[in-house]
Amino acid sequence: MTRRREGATAELTLIERARRAQLIEVTIELVADRGYAGASLAAIAESAGITKAAVLYHFPTKAAVVRAAHEHALSALVTDVASAVEAADAADGPAAYVRSMVGHLREHPRHTRMIIQAMVHDDGEHDPAERWRPLARLIATARQARGLAGDSDVRTTAIIVGGAIDAIVAEQLHDPDYDTVAAAGHLVEMLDRALSA
Structure with missing residues (x-):
């Protein structure tokens, strides 16, 4: 064989x-x-x-x-988020990203833990920009769709939003009763204010 x-x-x-x-x-x-x-x-x-x-x-x-399992879990997440973002208007892309990311990770706690464990045991080939760059592009596109200047620091905004998503998901993993829908909504409101500035 x-x-x-x-x-x-x-x-x-x-x-x-x-x-x-x-x-x-x-x-x-x-x-x-x-x-x-x-x-x-x-x-x-x-x-x-x-x-x-x-x-x-x-x-x-x-x-x-383990790498194949991580890629499978990550692929499912990316597919769901991409589908939600593609269905949204350009101005609402970041909100769709936040809600779908939090929703997917809430609905698939084992995939969430798989992704976390794979990141913890990363072999050093992980590029942090792979995480923040797609959201930064969505934020820049949303700003343009809203008629706002492009001088905002979209990278930092994307990093902050990514960290907030991680915190919401981590809280839900520790407390299954934590209302991630409301938390994602609150984060979207904060992001919306930042996008309008």
């Missing part, structure tokens, strides 16, 4: 794709419930009902399966 390359999904059979998807879901559950350390290859294999060797057939290392 030959090990498949980590990124060679185009060559995979239907069964192999299904097994990889299962391993990714199992890894998300383990990382969310037990943390990065609790998602060992042995634990992943046991949860999937296969051998450790079978996991290694699909992913060469624990880091590779």
Whole structure:
């Protein structure tokens, strides 16, 4: 049996794709419930009902399966947020971003924990601009759509809003009764005032 390359999904059979998807879901559950350390290859294999060797057939290392799980969770988040932003008017793009980001992370707490754990155990290749730059572009576009000058510090505004989103989501993870819809609404009001200045 030959090990498949980590990124060679185009060559995979239907069964192999299904097994990889299962391993990714199992890894998300383990990382969310037990943390990065609790998602060992042995634990992943046991949860999937296969051998450790079978996991290694699909992913060469624990880091590779965790990376795939992180990418899956992040892709779902990006797809939801992008859809919400595309449906909004240019002037309301930042508000759609905030509400959809908070909403998605609230509705998918395991994905949220997976993303957090992956960031904590980042291998140093993370570029912070990947997080703030899309929101900065939305803010700049919203300012233009509202007829405002482009001299605002959109980078700092995006960083602050991103931090506020992180804080709202973290609070909800610690207190499931925390009203993230109201919190996102409050953040949108604050952002709206900043966009009008």
